[in-house]
Amino acid sequence: MTDLTIPSTPTRFEPPADLAASANVTAEAYARAESDADGFWAEQAERLTWAEPFTQVLDWSDAPRARWFVDGKLNAAYNCVDRHVEAGRGDKVAFHFVGEPGDTRDITYAELKDDVSRAANALTSLGVGSGDLVAIYLPMIPEAIVAMLACARIGATHTVVFGGFSAEALASRIEDCRAKLVITSDGGYRRGAPSPLKPAVDAALSRLGGQSPVDHVLVVRRTGEYVPFDDATDLWWHDVVGSASPEHTPEAFDAEHPLYVMYSSGTTGKPKGILHTTGGYLTGAAYTHHAVFDLKPDTDVYWCTADIGWVTGHSYIVYGPLANGVTQVLYEGTPDSPHRGRWWEIIERYGVTLFYTAPTAIRTFMKWGREIPDTYDLSSLRLLGSVGEPINPEAYLWYRSVIGGDRCPVVDTWWQTETGQMMISPLPGVTAGKPGSAMRPLPGIGADVVDEEGRSVPNGSRGYLVLTKPWPAMLRTLWQDDERFVETYWTRFADLGYYFAGDGAKKDEDGDIWILGRVDDVMNVSGHRLSTSEIESALVSHPRVAEAAVVGAADETTGQAVVAYVILRSGDGNNGEALTQELRSHVAKEIGAIAKPRQITIVPELPKTRSGKIMRRLLRDVAEGRDVGDTTTLSDPSVMALIANRDTESA
Numbered sequence: 001m002t003d004l005t006i007p008s009t010p011t012r013f014e015p016p017a018d019l020a021a022s023a024n025v026t027a028e029a030y031a032r033a034e035s036d037a038d039g040f041w042a043e044q045a046e047r048l049t050w051a052e053p054f055t056q057v058l059d060w061s062d063a064p065r066a067r068w069f070v071d072g073k074l075n076a077a078y079n080c081v082d083r084h085v086e087a088g089r090g091d092k093v094a095f096h097f098v099g100e101p102g103d104t105r106d107i108t109y110a111e112l113k114d115d116v117s118r119a120a121n122a123l124t125s126l127g128v129g130s131g132d133l134v135a136i137y138l139p140m141i142p143e144a145i146v147a148m149l150a151c152a153r154i155g156a157t158h159t160v161v162f163g164g165f166s167a168e169a170l171a172s173r174i175e176d177c178r179a180k181l182v183i184t185s186d187g188g189y190r191r192g193a194p195s196p197l198k199p200a201v202d203a204a205l206s207r208l209g210g211q212s213p214v215d216h217v218l219v220v221r222r223t224g225e226y227v228p229f230d231d232a233t234d235l236w237w238h239d240v241v242g243s244a245s246p247e248h249t250p251e252a253f254d255a256e257h258p259l260y261v262m263y264s265s266g267t268t269g270k271p272k273g274i275l276h277t278t279g280g281y282l283t284g285a286a287y288t289h290h291a292v293f294d295l296k297p298d299t300d301v302y303w304c305t306a307d308i309g310w311v312t313g314h315s316y317i318v319y320g321p322l323a324n325g326v327t328q329v330l331y332e333g334t335p336d337s338p339h340r341g342r343w344w345e346i347i348e349r350y351g352v353t354l355f356y357t358a359p360t361a362i363r364t365f366m367k368w369g370r371e372i373p374d375t376y377d378l379s380s381l382r383l384l385g386s387v388g389e390p391i392n393p394e395a396y397l398w399y400r401s402v403i404g405g406d407r408c409p410v411v412d413t414w415w416q417t418e419t420g421q422m423m424i425s426p427l428p429g430v431t432a433g434k435p436g437s438a439m440r441p442l443p444g445i446g447a448d449v450v451d452e453e454g455r456s457v458p459n460g461s462r463g464y465l466v467l468t469k470p471w472p473a474m475l476r477t478l479w480q481d482d483e484r485f486v487e488t489y490w491t492r493f494a495d496l497g498y499y500f501a502g503d504g505a506k507k508d509e510d511g512d513i514w515i516l517g518r519v520d521d522v523m524n525v526s527g528h529r530l531s532t533s534e535i536e537s538a539l540v541s542h543p544r545v546a547e548a549a550v551v552g553a554a555d556e557t558t559g560q561a562v563v564a565y566v567i568l569r570s571g572d573g574n575n576g577e578a579l580t581q582e583l584r585s586h587v588a589k590e591i592g593a594i595a596k597p598r599q600i601t602i603v604p605e606l607p608k609t610r611s612g613k614i615m616r617r618l619l620r621d622v623a624e625g626r627d628v629g630d631t632t633t634l635s636d637p638s639v640m641a642l643i644a645n646r647d648t649e650s651a
Ligand code: WT7
Pocket: 264, 311, 312, 386, 387, 388, 389, 390, 391, 412, 413, 414, 415, 416, 417, 418, 438, 501, 502, 503, 515, 516, 517, 518, 524, 527, 528, 529
């Protein structure tokens, strides 16, 4: 993580008076939720349209397995699309789509309804139905959202795999969830050029061979580049969806019907399939989107720059915002294509009012210089959000001042793939903002910082971040691995019934929460979660590597960067630059380019405790240029001198 030094007297920005005066949520929400949690969440669930009402808000009798909105039935796609059309808002723009090459498309809610209905009919005709798994591997194009909603509409469970993941990573996810259908595209545009996707699907399926659960691959044409086509499995989206009827009656599903599985890195090599269900998830996403962004759906234009391959895209591009009927921007490409002012140009063009991005992007813009955003009219903005990693105070202040014109509050939102919804964040009309702090748990949410025994730490102290009560969008389990679900999140503070978030945190003198970063072997690189052991397994799968240790080292732009130490197998071959380059590419092939180590150092030994555990803390010290400190628990303390030497050689 970026080394966060917590200022002793942090700057405070009070909520702007006009925003506070007409805020969606006021201070009394906290007390209301505290005194009657069930009543509070029932009220939030009423933002949705239920086909059958729920009879109980929360059934926690089988904790930590939650059932929210018991007996309620609803359709998530109906809630995100149809009901807005039925309410006479069909002509409202749902998405201003901006393709990287400059093509644009405005899609209204009525058009979205037709598209989702066609896709739902097409999926049904391909034999996909309720309970089936569909893998979606697409760029940031409208079809990605249509595909997700079409699944939701027919009760199929989607698993979106980020387009930056490799064929290997895609294959393991398809295999783990037994996806029947893969929806992909010929490619998308990245940094000014078409970047293919379909070949990775082909490679994933051929890797799975006879074990492949996939019946069909549905291919969206985006770039028009040549793609190899297997007539036995492959179908064009424009043929199958294009010819389907736009009439489709959504079926209501149980509130606990599986909506999606999102794979995320954990502390072991195998990604976890985080399961989200329907009623509670949609309630949590819609409520927080309304509350934290102070959303005024009639006038706001909202833009979240995340990719739909991550949970932020699921909760805050697809489900929350669409349930709330907002108009939003959807942008396909990178911030520097074709020029470094692209995002600000988009904000100016569409009059974006609410903007949600990640600290790593902000730090990149800081490096590029304020002259770039300064040439655009950003006066439409009224609120800025941050997510994915701790935002260092410098980045917060730059964001607030240069992008927000010193007038927009910044909401630093802490949450996780597992939580499904924002958990700790200022309420913009109520809570002051302190650069670097996510502030307080939202109304209805219980969060605390505790010591090893689970006791709440006093103000001014550090500890573990826990969630003390269930919340509607909480993960329900890990796909096909309920045991790991209980063990990962609910065992550490089992007696207290707390959810263990895996983050370290501090309560400042006012009791406000500062997130310090992961306390487990999970790294956060550019707001993307990566597991040290997953990258180590990838390195060890290379024939030249005997052993590997990976750490996340502080990085000015990406928050953390992947730094690897490897021991080679004996034998000949190049040991220098060519090999480390080859190993970096090998990791990209096994996982994806996001996991490529920034630096690989070849070492003769790794620091281990007497029981054989790699001491990553020491390696992190070396990687961050610190003195390695106490090495007395090492089985062979001289190892560190050897590694420190190699590190300076390779730098
Ligand atoms: C981890 C979750 C939330 C969606 C994107 C990432 C870190 C997230 C913040 C924040 C400090 C943050 C935590 C968390 N994190 N938001 N506002 N301040 N840290 O989701 O991949 O599930 O990662 O991201 O370490 O545990 P994710």
